[in-house]
Amino acid sequence: MEHVMERTGTTAAYKVKMLVMTALFIALGYVATTVLMVPSPTGGYMNLGDTVVLLGAYLLGPVYGAVAGGAGPALADLLGGYGIYVPATLVIKALMGLTAAVLYQALHKKGWALVVCGVVAEAIMVVGYALFDGFLAGNLAVGLTGIPSNLVQAAFGLAASTLLALALRKSSYVRKQFPRL
Template identity: 70%
Template sequence: MEKTGMEQGGTLPLGKVKALVLTGLFAALGCVATMVLVVPSPTGGYMNLGDAVVLLGTYLLGPVCGAVAGGIGPALADLLAGYTAYVPATLVIKALMGLAAGLLYRVLRRRRWALAVCGAAAESIMVVGYWLYDGLLMGSLAGSAVGIFSNLVQAAFGLAASTLLALALKSSRYVRREFPNL
């Protein structure tokens, strides 16, 4: 019976260690990006730079690691910033954003417009997800609709920033070699 890396001495294969470290790094970057620029929204939440990191992390790391990092980082930011009511929603919504963008990007990545389409699909999950969650918190979907505009602004910025950053990184042979998902 062949032994795995964990059974041989408690270590992970280098590829798994790299994936774990990069996932943690992008979770930390997502947390920081979410907390750096905070613009309060009408529903009690806030607009931030985190979506750009969620999407970029997904394009670089792939759908699963991107979803994990994308959910944990911004959820941790909500916890640290005192928005505890939003932690579970952020964890799920941002993870779904990353998963959707990553899976769609696997299918479309050879097309020039893939980043924009994948980002738009992911951001629509964010806008609808927070609208529904705010509706749950407020007891009114009509009342929570007031937050849609600020979420659309955040979505547009996250989409534009992640697309521009991904295109710039994609032009680097080194980045393409180190991050084959891009």
């Protein structure tokens, strides 16, 4: 019985740890998204949030990474006056996190996989917002005008998350705390 309780306690402790880390990444995603909001031509804005979305995916894995990746930036939209974007941001950023995490695990956590996963996830962001902006405007051509600014955001998020993940992987403490990295 003690062995079962010990395993249950470990499982419960792991779940609490992951919930706390998810909440932390939601907060980090919110801050990274709001610290620099550069308006884009379609009515949205460029930001630094993709860095945290991708990093959270690599550290937390698919489920927790997707929740954090979607919730933090969606909260930034809600509180930043971009309420119309909340549903799209929630779905797009969650899909980014989910895709990056699943693909990263499938590619066996190789260093080069961070770039591949980031490119695929950022493609989801660029296409997702182009389609959503086109839907809002009632004209896909209008949605396509946001692609250049979203590509800039994607490039920064990809580069910053890759460099941070590579640096964090060098720490045995981080690898122990976040074995998915």
